[in-house]
Every structure is written in structure tokens, then in C-alpha cells.
Amino acid sequence: xxxxxxxxxxxxxxxxxxxxxxxxxxxxxxxxxxxxxxxxxxxxxxxxxxxxxxxxxxxxxxxxxxxxxxxxxxxxxxxxxxxxxxxxxxx
Amino acid sequence: xxxxxxxxxxxxxxxxxxxxxxxxxxxxxxxxxxxxxxxxxxxxxxxxxxxxxxxxxxxxxxxxxxxxxxxxxxxxxxxxxxxxxxxxxxxxxxxxxxxxxxxxxxxxxxxxxxxxxxxxxxxxxxxxxxxxxxxxxxxxxxxxxxxxxxxxxxxxxxxxxxxxxxxxxxxxxxxxxxxxxxxxxxxxxxxxxxxxxxxxxxxxxxxxxxxxxxxxxxxxxxxxxxxxxxxxxxxxxxxxxxxxxxxxxxxxxxxxxxxxxxxxxxxxxxxxxxxxxxxxxxxxxxxxxxxxxxxxxxxxxxxxxxxxxxxxxxxxxxxxxxxxxxxxxxxxxxxxxxxxxxxxxxxxxxxxxxxxxxxxxxxxxxxxxxxxxxxxxxxxxxxxxxxxxxxxxxxxxxxxxxxxxxxxxxxxxxxxxxxxxxxxxxxxxxxx
Numbered sequence: 081x082x083x084x085x086x087x088x089x090x091x092x093x094x095x096x097x098x099x100x101x102x103x104x105x106x107x108x109x110x111x112x113x114x115x116x117x118x119x120x121x122x123x124x125x126x127x128x129x130x131x132x133x134x135x136x137x138x139x140x141x142x143x144x145x146x147x148x149x150x151x152x153x154x155x156x157x158x159x160x161x162x163x164x165x166x167x168x169x170x171x
Numbered sequence: 172x173x174x175x176x177x178x179x180x181x182x183x184x185x186x187x188x189x190x191x192x193x194x195x196x197x198x199x200x201x202x203x204x205x206x207x208x209x210x211x212x213x214x215x216x217x218x219x220x221x222x223x224x225x226x227x228x229x230x231x232x233x234x235x236x237x238x239x240x241x242x243x244x245x246x247x248x249x250x251x252x253x254x255x256x257x258x259x260x261x262x263x264x265x266x267x268x269x270x271x272x273x274x275x276x277x278x279x280x281x282x283x284x285x286x287x288x289x290x291x292x293x294x295x296x297x298x299x300x301x302x303x304x305x306x307x308x309x310x311x312x313x314x315x316x317x318x319x320x321x322x323x324x325x326x327x328x329x330x331x332x333x334x335x336x337x338x339x340x341x342x343x344x345x346x347x348x349x350x351x352x353x354x355x356x357x358x359x360x361x362x363x364x365x366x367x368x369x370x371x372x373x374x375x376x377x378x379x380x381x382x383x384x385x386x387x388x389x390x391x392x393x394x395x396x397x398x399x400x401x402x403x404x405x406x407x408x409x410x411x412x413x414x415x416x417x418x419x420x421x422x423x424x425x426x427x428x429x430x431x432x433x434x435x436x437x438x439x440x441x442x443x444x445x446x447x448x449x450x451x452x453x454x455x456x457x458x459x460x461x462x463x464x465x466x467x468x469x470x471x472x473x474x475x476x477x478x479x480x481x482x483x484x485x486x487x488x489x490x491x492x493x494x495x496x497x498x499x500x501x502x503x504x505x506x507x508x509x510x511x512x513x514x515x516x517x518x519x520x521x522x523x524x525x526x527x528x529x530x531x532x533x534x535x536x537x538x539x540x541x542x543x544x545x546x547x548x549x550x551x552x553x554x555x556x557x558x559x560x561x562x563x564x565x566x567x568x569x570x571x572x573x574x575x576x577x578x579x580x581x582x583x584x585x586x587x588x589x590x591x592x593x594x595x596x597x598x599x600x601x602x603x
Contacts, residue, residue, distance in 0.1 A: 114417055118423065119421065145450075148414065159206055162206050164319070168279050
């Protein structure tokens with residue numbers, strides 16, 4: 081089982097507005113990158129070459145782990161606008 | 172949208188909907204502001220709706236009408252090592268008779284049903300509305316702002332039942348920053364299996380459900396595993412302590428995959444069709460981590476109030492949430508009668524909670540959170556139990572020792588006297 085399959089099981093109503101915004105300046109200097117490891121939906125990827133952190137908010141499960149975990153305060157995390165985001169059917 | 176109500180409830184989960192139901196029945200104008208497409212669309216839990224007095228009282232025939240899956244019949248606690256499992260199972264014919272001790276449910280179905288019970292009684296439900304901030308006027312909270320359908324919803328009283336990451340509580344100044352030490356992360360996978368297969372594998376008949384907790388399921392990480400059976404699905408997952416997850420450097424889904432691969436689990440879920448993957452944070456800090464519960468014009472209920480605890484045996488939240496919703500509603504009705512929405516008046520909510528089982532239980536197990544942060548509970552002790560069981564059972568010519576000697580030897584070897592005493596003290600303080 082791998083993560084791609086796992087998030088594909090879940091339904092998302094994708095907003096065109098991101099509900100997670102990271103502060104690239106802070107993320108460039110971060111060495112722990114807890115968000116990359118801890119995100120259950122693999123939303124965060126760090127590109128070693130460009131030193132940029134990319135966020136795929138579209139498959140975010142809205143658990144808030146990254147937000148609580150980031151001790152640099154680099155993640156501006158909100159709930160998506162009403163009606164958008166994860167849409168559980170059977171949990 | 173600029174309307175004014177007696178009470179604005181943020182979140183149509185179990186706490187919010189019970190509060191709305193009570194208020195609507197008392198003839199108050201009440202609105203639920205829900206960010207999901209429908210109630211429950213954002214909600215996730217392990218799987219068990221506990222037997223809850225306020226639900227039984229408010230909707231006595233809910234057993235017949237609510238979308239329930241199965242009632243809990245078998246409760247097991249299993250200690251896992253990489254290759255073994257020691258488990259204790261309790262089953263009781265009394266669990267087969269109403270009032271049942273709990274039912275497995277799907278939150279998108281159950282929460283939606285409960286919110287609509289409130290609607291039937293006259294509450295208004297606004298879905299697809301994310302409450303963003305509190306409106307302060309005359310020194311008190313007088314409503315919330317909403318994003319998506321931009322606007323405001325005003326009320327004499329606000330009940331924030333907006334879940335563990337309650338931004339409303341934070342913006343109202345009732346809580347400090349969210350801390351990793353007070354939170355668990357729940358991850359769950361739902362697997363589809365034929366009803367007959369579930370009954371056969373778990374030894375169940377009719378509507379009986381199995382509820383299994385696992386210790387030692389998370390490698391070196393502090394946390395536990397859970398398994399619940401629904402009619403044609405098995406919910407399986409983990410709750411790991413956030414701080415421990417961070418220290419471990421492991422990814423949550425690797426840990427989940429390793430758990431699913433455990434020999435004793437593998438055969439239980441073999442052939443299951445993955446149906447849904449979900450995650451949610453869980454308040455695990457217990458009584459000591461609770462925020463302030465009220466301020467002028469605002470009360471917190473459910474997860475937003477940190478009402479959840481685990482002591483290794485019980486894992487309760489939804490029942491505390493519904494009870495807190497009911498007590499917040501009682502307090503709101505009284506405050507509306509008195510036309511007084513001050514913190515002093517709403518302090519009665521805290522008093523009501525203190526007198527109920529909610530705070531009594533949270534206080535009784537106030538040291539459980541400390542106990543649960545003992546690393547050895549998740550690695551060393553399952554190993555000790557496994558080694559004892561193996562030595563007790565294995566034949567082959569090696570001379571046996573009496574039980575106490577065997578237990579002492581294994582415990583001393585794995586943990587050492589100093590740790591045994593320290594852990595014994597912690598466990599004793601938390602549970603005994």
C-alpha cells in the first residue's frame with residue numbers, strides 16, 4: 081500500500097484558493113522540515129535544488145498536523161472556505 | 172447575510188447538534204454554522220458512539236432511527252510485539268441487550284442525521300460556512316464572521332463546537348497555542364469486507380461489533396492502534412502522540428502500513444477493499460490541557476473544550492462532547508431568560524460540567540496523560556507480556572519456573588527494577 085493510493089480513496093472538493101500558505105523565506109532555512117515527513121497526505125515536498133517547499137493543498141485532509149508541528153511559525157493554515165476541501169463519506 | 176439569533180453554534184458535530192436540538196426544543200432561535208458540505212463531512216473518529224445519557228434522553232428511539240452500524244459486543248486489548256500478540260478479550264451477553272454500550276457509526280452519516288434532528292425541531296443549519304473570526308461588541312462575543320458565503324452571523328450567545336483546532340476559542344482568547352504534547356494524531360483506513368466474512372473472522376453474529384485496542388502497534392512511537400467492525404467494513408487505524416511522532420522521524424503512513432502488516436492483523440483484514448482514508452487530531456492532554464471554557468457571550472463544547480481523555484482502557488470523546496453540548500444549551504437557556512450573557516452568568520456552564528461525569532472522569536484520570544507518555548508502555552511491556560506467555564506455553568525440555576519467578580525474571584530483564592518502580596508509580600497514580 082502506498083500513499084498515492086490512500087489519498088485517492090478520499091473525496092475532495094477542491095477550492096481554487098489555497099488554505100495553506102508557507103513562508104518560503106523561513107522554510108529555506110528550516111532543517112527539520114517536519115511538515116514534509118509528518119503530512120499524512122504527502123502534501124509537502126522540498127526541492128533541494130531550488131530550496132523551495134511546495135504545497136499541494138488540494139489533497140489536504142485538514143487534520144492540522146503540519147500547523148501544530150511547525151515550530152517556526154512558517155505555515156499559515158486555515159480551514160478551507162465553506163463547502164470546499166475534504167469531504168468524508170464513510171469515516 | 173446578516174441575521175441575529177438567540178444562539179449561534181459553530182460546528183454541527185455531536186456537541187453542536189445536541190446543543191442546537193435542546194435550544195430549538197426550548198423554542199429559542201438557533202443556528203448551526205457548519206463548514207462541511209453536510210454535517211460530518213469533516214469529522215472523523217475511531218468508530219465508536221458510546222452509550223450517552225443525553226442522547227438517550229433527548230431521542231429515546233435513536234436506536235431505531237439513527238444510522239447505526241453494529242453494537243459493541245466484544246472488547247479486546249492486545250499487546251503487540253513485532254511477531255507476537257497477547258490479548259485479553261471480554262464478551263458479555265449483557266452487551267447484547269439494550270441499552271447497548273455503544274455502536275459503531277460513520278460520522279458523515281451519524282452527524283448529518285443528528286444535525287437534522289435539530290433542524291426538525293426548528294434549528295437552522297447553514298452548511299458550507301467556515302466561521303473565521305469572532306465579532307466583539309460591547310466587550311463580549313456577539314457572533315462570528317463567515318467565509319465562503321461572506322458575511323456575519325450574530326447571536327446573543329455563541330457556542331463554539333468547532334473541533335480540536337478551534338480557531339474561535341483561539342480568537343476569543345480562551346486558549347493558548349496548540350501544543351504537540353497535548354495532541355494525538357488519528358489515522359484511519361476503512362476496509363470493505365463481506366458481512367459474513369467479518370462475522371466469521373471476529374466471531375460475531377447479527378449486529379455485534381468488535382472493538383479492539385492495540386498497544387505496541389506503533390513501533391517505538393507512543394500511541395495505539397484501534398479496530399472496529401461495522402456492518403460491511405472494518406475501520407483500522409492508529410492514534411500517535413504528535414510529539415513522539417515528530418521525535419521518531421517516521422512518517423505516519425509508514426507506521427500505519429507496518430501496523431497493517433502485523434501477522435495477527437493481516438489475516439483479519441485480508442482481502443479488504445480500501446474505501447476511505449482519513450485523519451484527525453485528538454485532544455489527548457486530558458484535564459490539565461483544557462482551555463478556559465467560557466467568556467462573555469461564548470462557551471466552548473466538545474473537542475474545542477478539550478473534552479476527551481484516554482487512560483489506555485477507555486477512549487472517550489463523543490459522549491463528553493454531546494453532554495457538554497447539552498449543558499451549554501441549558502446554560503444558554505437560563506442566560507437568555509435572565510437576559511445576561513456575561514462570563515459570570517456563563518460560569519454556570521463550567522459548574523454544570525464539574526458536577527457531571529464529564530469533568531469528574533477527566534479529573535479522575537487527570538494523571539493518565541502523564542502515564543500514557545511513558546515510552547516503555549509501548550515497547551517494553553508488550554515485550555515482557557509476550558515473553559512471559561511464550562515461556563509459559565513453550566514446551567521442549569527446558570525446566571519450567573513458577574509463575575511469579577518467571578514474571579519477575581522477564582520484567583527485570585526488560586525493564587530493570589528502577590524503571591519498574593517508576594512506571595508502577597505512574598500507572599498506579601493514573602489508574603488505581
